[in-house]
Amino acid sequence: MKGAHFRRLVLSLCFFVSVLLSGCTAQKSIIILLPEDGKVSGEVTIVNDQGSQVLNKSWQSVEISGTQGRPASPIVLDETTVQDIFGGVMAAMPLPPVNYLLYFKHDSAELLPDSKLLLPVIAKAIKERHPAQLSVVGHTDTMGTAEYNYQLGLLRARTVSALLALHGAAPAGTETSSRGSSDHLVKTPDQTLEPRNRRAEVSIR
Amino acid sequence: MRIQVLIMCALLASAAISAAQDDRPIGLVKTASGEVFILRDGRRMAALPGHQLVLGDELSTGATGALGVILRDDTVLSLGPSTETRIEQFAFEPVDQKLGMVLRVTRGLIEYLSGKISKLAPGSVRIETPVATLGVRGTRFVARIVP
Structure with a gap:
């Protein structure tokens, strides 16, 4: 009998305290x-x-x-x-998306030395963002025909994607595309050599 | 006659293009732990890293859930436990100047990091909640919504 009484007292005390607490911490x-x-x-x-x-x-x-x-x-x-x-x-x-610019030799899908050094950095960024979506857009300067430059831009984008795979990058999805000579980083007239336009834009999400 | 056929073709083509745009994924699940769900067209599925999101998706978490997503304009969003949200509007067409986003947060905890929509069109991103409307201009914040 005494035990039951004590238990009831404890229960009501618990109830009182919990009401108090919820009052205090009402979010x-x-x-x-x-x-x-x-x-x-x-x-x-x-x-x-x-x-x-x-x-x-x-x-x-x-x-x-x-x-x-x-x-x-x-x-x-x-x-x-x-x-x-x-x-x-x-x-x-999630880690925020990151973007990189890589630059190429004239009329070629071969990366410049400084850009080659970025490949392991980009591969690491892809790994850290698993499952990552990789987008590579290839560009050229305005030398040559639009069609030739479109193909060169595409070759540059695909080369970057393949080089990243060699560095151990395994994105869940990859998009490679080309803007040819239609989207300059540096505005130039047609048929102009411009190293800063020979590039690939790499975005990792 | 030929012109009418052409017009019909053009209309059909534009309808096909706009439908394709509406179906395009607007985001990606990046992190998921505990009970996390996507509710789409009345069907509920477990959210897993790599899942694509479409307009109108409701994202929710259980008592131990946490979810992180990245939207197509690089907006980064995470949900804590017992949270309910829905992506009500999402337009990221910089060329056509169509930019805007409305995210509804019914309850719970979120972190939000603005993407390109907010940078290109300040004032076009809104978070609707039962307690207030948040206008977001290119920034990062956390919120707890207690309805």
């Missing part, structure tokens, strides 16, 4: 601006029927209570607090 909606490479580049505006706020500084946050509470004045949080709430979400964030 509010919150939006927090994060830096990119150490600085904030843009802003987020938060608007509802009750008002609006703008976030434009690192770690600045706005809270909203309930479904349509007024957005509170921005408060700057410390990184640890943000990590406590959002650590799991931030860990699930």
